[in-house]
Structure formats: C-alpha cells, structure tokens
Amino acid sequence: MNIKTLAAQLGISVSTVSKALNDSYEISAETKKKVLDLAALLNYTPNAYAGSLRNKKSSNIAVVLPEVADSFFSQAINGIESVAQEKGYHVIVYLTHEKQHKEQSILNDFRNGRVDGVLMSLSSETTSDEHICRLKDKGIPLVFFDRVPEKMMAASVVTDDFEAAYKATVQLIGKGCERIVFLSLSDKLAIINHRVEGFKKALSDAGRTYHEHMLVNCSLNEQQNYETLKAVLTRTERPDAVIASAEKTATDIYSICNQLGLNIPADLKVIAFASLPIAALLSPPLSTIVQPAFEIGKTAAALLFKALEKPGFKLKNEYVILPSVFIERKSSCP
C-alpha cells in the first residue's frame, strides 16, 4: 500500500494525491476529502507526508493541565492562546486533576490524531512515562512546561526553581527566621524537588542543618491538607516562616492563621510561589515568587509550532529557563 495505490484507486495522479496529503492550496477541498477518507479507510500511513497530513488535520492543539483553579495555569493558557490564535489553531484544555490514570487516558486519546500537538504540565502523581513515550512514538510533537519530566529528553520550558527557592530562604534567614518550613506539593515533581534543593542549599550555606521536619508534604485532599498545615502551625516548636510551593497552600496558611489567631508576619512570615493577581489585596499583602506564566505558555507554544512547521526541527533538545521575580510584600516583612 503506497501513494500509487491510492492514486490508482481514485483515478487521479500521484502528484494530486501527494498535494492533497500535503493540504496544498492547489487541490480542492472535495479532492482532499476523498484522498484523506480513502487513506483512512485503507489504513494508509503516509511516510514523508505523515507530518503535514497530521498537521493540517485537526487544527487543534491540546493543553494538558493538572487544574485551572490556579492562576499560574490560567495565565499560561492565555500565553498559549496568544500564539495559537495567530496560527489559526484552537487550543483545547484537558484536565488531569492531578491523577496519573487520567493523564494516561487523555494521552492515549491523542494517538489517533485528534490533536496536532500537545503542551503539557505533569500531574503531581505521575511516576510512569510510558504514556508519554507512546505519544512521542506516534510522532505527535509534545512540549512540557513548568512541571516537566526529569528522566526523559523532552522539550521543556521552566523557571529557575532552585534559585528562586534559594533566594526566598536567604531572605527569611536575613530577617532572623529560625524555624523555616518548606511546604511541598509532591515529592514526584522535578520542579518541586528543585525548589526543595534550593531551600536546603540556602540553609547549608548559612551554616544550618536541614531536618526532615522542615519539609512538609502537602496532599491533594483539601481537607487532609488543611489538617496537615494546622498540625504544623500548632507544633511545640512552631515555625516562624513558611515557603509555600503553591498558591492554594499559601491561602490555606492564611485561613489557618486567622483561625488560630496567629499574626502574619509577626508570628509567621509567608512567601509563596504564586501568580495570584490579587496577592497585594490579601490581608496582609502576600510576598510572592512570580513565575512568568504568560511567557512560559507563549514560549512553549512557539516551540510546538516550530516543530509543526519545520519537519526537521529537533524538539527534544529544547530546554528553556525563564526567570521568576520575587515581590516582597508585608507577609514577609517585620
């Protein structure tokens, strides 16, 4: 089965079939449909044309995200859309709700060409990469952003997680904090691990010893999380500062402090990795490490379109690091 068989069965020239498979403007929509339908019916997998056939088929790119309730992801979507709109593509959003099995099921769904390319941020549960490899094997371009896989070669757009956590820790040490706790989101995510490493390095550079109780693993269960954080803030040796690795954790800390009658920043200083546009309106205003969410989305989408447009482009070698910005507000200032 090759392009000649297709041409013969349809009674048109090989060149017309080739152009139709390439979505050439010289070929009518009707002819293109005939060619693509027969190719599908006969399970014909074009070789050289695989790229362009797929490229033009759906005009959709997928964004696979753990959630949208976080400001980082909603801003990243806008960055992605800013590129996709220009290219005439729809952006469709799939949510994993932080579940590996949902992520697997969504990616499996893409293997039949439903989308032309995928932008993705891993779920905090994901440990396997089989579903990712299977998608890559199908030749569907894939770019990770923020929550990227550590063990495989994959196009990635990230921020300076190690440095940002290092700097935040140094800030808190400089303000005399003695019992700083890092609130992690998952021990499976590379970005969180980099942040934890930055935290540890800052402690060690200040001549301090890292202890396990300085790292608190938050869970995905909202109620359980609240209890965990409350237990941390009622320890005998109560922390005098926290670095939260997610927006939601930081606002939970605010609620718990209100409930326990603890004053931020007098009793507890708070710095959070957060893209919350209203951080300055909280009581007190929240010090944030702001990732350039829009830029991250935009950069990841630009890489994906490079791969869609240039067949020889080696996507997997791309690794972009964009800097975050620390904004100090009252929550970390005495």
Add this chain to the structure above:
Amino acid sequence: MNIKTLAAQLGISVSTVSKALNDSYEISAETKKKVLDLAALLNYTPNAYAGSLRNKKSSNIAVVLPEVADSFFSQAINGIESVAQEKGYHVIVYLTHEKQHKEQSILNDFRNGRVDGVLMSLSSETTSDEHICRLKDKGIPLVFFDRVPEKMMAASVVTDDFEAAYKATVQLIGKGCERIVFLSLSDKLAIINHRVEGFKKALSDAGRTYHEHMLVNCSLNEQQNYETLKAVLTRTERPDAVIASAEKTATDIYSICNQLGLNIPADLKVIAFASLPIAALLSPPLSTIVQPAFEIGKTAAALLFKALEKPGFKLKNEYVILPSVFIERKSSCP
C-alpha cells in the same frame, strides 16, 4: 444510499451494520471500524442511528467558556467533571476569551462529531445565535449554564440573578447608602440584565429613582476597565456603594480604592457576585453573592447525559434555577 448498500458492499448482514452503527457490544471493534469507515467514505448519514452513532464516537464532551481565570468557571468545570468521570467521558475545555467569532469557530468545529455534547456559557459579546442553531440542527445536545441565551429555547441552568441583585441592593439601602452603582459586565448577557433589573426594582421599591449614571458598563479591555472604574470613584458625587457583577471588577475596585486612599467600607461599600474562595482573606473581607458553581456545572452535565442516554428526552424544555447565597463580610458592613 442506505443501510442495505453498506451491508452489500461490506458483505455482511443489514442487522450487523445496524448493530455496528449502534455500537452494540455484540459486534467486534474491527467490524465496527469497517462499517464506520465505509459510512464516512460514502458520506452515509444514518437517520435513526445518528444519535447513537454520534454518542459513542468520541467519548468527549466539550465545555465552551469565556475564560478560566474566574473562580466561578473553574469550579463549574469541577462539577461537570464529577459527572463526566462517572460516565467514562473526557471533558475538554474551549475558551472563547469573550469573543463571538471564536465562539462561532469553535462551535463550527463540533459539527463533524468531534464531541458528543456541549456545555456552554456565552461570551459577553455574543449577539447572534446562528452558530448555536446550526449545532442544534446537527442533533448535538447542548446545555447552557450561567450565561444562557434569552431568545431561544435551550436547556439552561442558572441562578436567581434578579433576586440576588435585588437583595444586595436592599441590604445596601438598609445600611444608609445613598449613591449605589451597579457595575455591569455586558449589556448583551441575559444574566447581567436580570441582575440590573433586580437592582432597579429594589431602588424603585424603596421609592428611589433610577438614573443612567447608576449603571456602569465595564469593558473587556483590562486597562480601559480600570480607567472607567477609576473615573467612577473620582466623580464629584462619588458612589458610596457598588455592586460588582464579576469577581475581577470587585478586585479592581479594591486596587483603585487602595490607590485613591478610599476606605472600604467607610467610604465605599462593596458587594460582588463572586465565587472567589479567598474572599474572606481580602483586606477587608469581601461580601459576596455566591453562585453554587460546582452544582451548576454538575446539574448541567447531568442534563446533557440524560439527553445522550435517552434519545426521546426533550432537552430544550429544561430550565433549572439554583439559588445563590449572600455572605456578608466587612466590605459592606459599617
């Protein structure tokens, strides 16, 4: 071209073709594929089978939203997913970014069976309903929530917008506010118009006269919006209270008050239609009219699946109103 032609060409029985088109468990995946592929190739449009053929094809339902940065929509998505997961469906999210042309283009894309059903909240720009009618004509079930079309018969899940705005206005009048302003989002959305009607009725029931300057139309341009709101708060006859019909408008008001040195609630009382989980953490805590976002999403999805599962179900007659809850906090209390 009918089911018999398909059966003859494939060399199988009419009953087998029928069952394959119905996605019967008695038929192998291989046979189903053959039948569906040939049906597609020959542009065969099944009549009685159209429903079930389409129903089982994608296992995707679409959610078409203006944006995800608003807490209402992110919570509604979770409500939708809670139903879809149980049914083994993926939820895919399309964003219109409040543009009618994007909404049209997205809906056009659905007409080839990409999704089995659609849940939708209108863009604030949408005035035409042609794209909606075309989708309905294709027999793809469609349920609106929150921002529903007013002029057409369509399944809708909404909240008590008129009553909620009425009550909020009565509250503010009761606290002695003399110059209450309603901050609208769009004059094209039925829900906003219902809220404006509730506002006007409360004024008139209190023996007050409604004037045009009491209604401020916010735009979609963020910068322009900020300027509009700032102009309102620096009027000679400055309002002493605002009712914001969206979360973002309320937080903009907070920022502008900070900038102008106005105290909430002393100088300006604020009540907002908002599902912001951190309303209580703002400075000062924000009084909110909370729509049951999760329940709205869940109810809309349940209606959609009823239509997908019961071919005779008259979706368009469904109209569900769920009550909102007023939570008074410091922003509206002297």
